[in-house]
Amino acid sequence: MSDVSLTVNGRRVSGNAEDRxxxxxxxxxxxxxxxxxxxxxxxxxxxxxxxxxxxAVKSCSMLAVQASGSTVVxxxxxxxxxxxxxxQAAFKEHHGLQCGFCTPGMIMTATDMIAxxxxxxxxxxxxxxxxxxxxxxxxxxxxxxxxxxxxxxxxKGAKGKAKQAA
Amino acid sequence: MYSVNYHRASSVADAARQLKNxxxxxxxxGMTLIPAMKTRLASPSDLVDVSRLKELQGxxxxxxxxxxxxxxxxxxxxxDEKLKKxxxxxxxxxxxxxxPAVRHRGTIGxxxxxxxxxxxxxxALLALGATIVTNKREIAADxxxxxxxxxxxxxxxxxxxxxxxxPAKAAYQxxxxxxxxxxxxxxxxxxxxxxxxxxxxxxxxxxxFRSKEIEAALAxxxxxxxxxxxxxxxxxxMSDIHASADYRANLIAVMAxxxxxxxxx
Numbered sequence: 001m002s003d004v005s006l007t008v009n010g011r012r013v014s015g016n017a018e019d020r021x022x023x024x025x026x027x028x029x030x031x032x033x034x035x036x037x038x039x040x041x042x043x044x045x046x047x048x049x050x051x052x053x054x055x056a057v058k059s060c061s062m063l064a065v066q067a068s069g070s071t072v073v074x075x076x077x078x079x080x081x082x083x084x085x086x087x088q089a090a091f092k093e094h095h096g097l098q099c100g101f102c103t104p105g106m107i108m109t110a111t112d113m114i115a116x117x118x119x120x121x122x123x124x125x126x127x128x129x130x131x132x133x134x135x136x137x138x139x140x141x142x143x144x145x146x147x148x149x150x151x152x153x154x155x156k157g158a159k160g161k162a163k164q165a166a
Numbered sequence: 167m168y169s170v171n172y173h174r175a176s177s178v179a180d181a182a183r184q185l186k187n188x189x190x191x192x193x194x195x196g197m198t199l200i201p202a203m204k205t206r207l208a209s210p211s212d213l214v215d216v217s218r219l220k221e222l223q224g225x226x227x228x229x230x231x232x233x234x235x236x237x238x239x240x241x242x243x244x245x246d247e248k249l250k251k252x253x254x255x256x257x258x259x260x261x262x263x264x265x266p267a268v269r270h271r272g273t274i275g276x277x278x279x280x281x282x283x284x285x286x287x288x289x290a291l292l293a294l295g296a297t298i299v300t301n302k303r304e305i306a307a308d309x310x311x312x313x314x315x316x317x318x319x320x321x322x323x324x325x326x327x328x329x330x331x332x333p334a335k336a337a338y339q340x341x342x343x344x345x346x347x348x349x350x351x352x353x354x355x356x357x358x359x360x361x362x363x364x365x366x367x368x369x370x371x372x373x374x375f376r377s378k379e380i381e382a383a384l385a386x387x388x389x390x391x392x393x394x395x396x397x398x399x400x401x402x403x404m405s406d407i408h409a410s411a412d413y414r415a416n417l418i419a420v421m422a423x424x425x426x427x428x429x430x431x
Contacts (some may be wrong), residue, residue, distance in 0.1 A: 002172060019172040043201050055270040061200045065172045132265025
């Protein structure tokens with residue numbers, strides 16, 4: 001057993017967990033954050049993607065104790081109160097989901113992808129970047145559309161803020 | 167996953183001490199080890215985590231000499247601006263490993279210590295004539311990769327860095343399995359001061375290897391045209407549900423041509 005201390009969605013949390021506890025199970029079962037899903041459990045599908053210290057990782061392939069001391073953001077941490085994160089809003093607007101099971105991982109991957117491509121995204125890049133996320137409804141068309149739209153909205157937002165600052 | 171004891175090493179020396187516990191294994195990014203433990207293909211008693219050690223992090227470039235810390239992630243290698251200037255082929259190769267989330271965790275040291283027969287880094291380091299630095303000694307890449315999942319590493323030995331001289335030209339091309347995205351065949355070619363080197367991953371029954379045929383053809387003329395009549399023997403190549411040995415032999419020639427064309431572009 002080890003002590004696991006994390007900052008999850010801005011909140012300091014700690015708990016005691018077996019060393020073999022996966023980060024995804026710690027989030028879901030110890031912290032009750034069930035938005036992060038376990039899909040394939042073999043690190044292929046990406047339903048469990050969260051951000052650890054600002055980087056998208058598969059929380060089914062990392063021990064909770066490995067993450068101890070880190071800052072974690074899950075799907076529950078994206079919205080600002082009642083206001084959806086731009087990526088969430090774009091998935092809603094463009095119907096970027098069918099059954100919705102892969103959606104939390106898709107959105108966490110998308111926010112990371114957009115952050116790493118401040119110059120903007122094109123369809124080929126989005127599809128290549130979605131390599132590690134599987135939608136078994138095969139609803140990629142609207143997922144890609146939503147990510148491209150969110151990327152544009154966020155670029156405009158960033159420019160707006162830069163103008164305000166100037 | 168079976169029960170395991172986790173230790174976070176405070177230094178390489180501390181990691182070497184902790185490795186003496188039971189059947190301990192080093193843990194870096196864990197992108198192979200953790201899934202292997204989940205399926206019970208691996209069941210170490212203890213894990214010694216070296217992924218946060220600052221002394222193992224980062225890419226250093228000094229003139230043409232490149233040194234990459236063992237715990238540097240694939241993402242950090244693929245996006246390093248200094249590396250992209252002196253050896254863009256290696257940054258490109260790192261950008262082709264797994265998927266973005268895997269590249270955020272997986273490390274160069276972990277990849278070469280595991281020596282998966284379909285991993286990308288072993289081909290790169292062999293073709294670059296790299297040196298693998300451990301806590302005990304330096305090992306030439308030619309002597310490091312021994313076979314399937316086998317390396318020259320001794321009990322308790324820890325990879326701390328890899329270093330190489332950036333070649334004048336280099337490129338990597340891989341033909342991926344459409345499902346697993348691992349290399350069915352990957353070929354890394356370089357043209358350095360000692361001539362051309364070509365290493366092949368994904369295909370050999372004994373893991374990564376240098377191709378005599380490609381190197382001989384490129385020795386005279388480092389051009390894709392020099393590989394026009396190239397015949398790679400199928401002997402010693404893997405045959406499995408993904409590809410026959412003959413098909414892999416053909417792919418080696420095709421990937422080699424593409425890699426040389428890319429290196430010259």
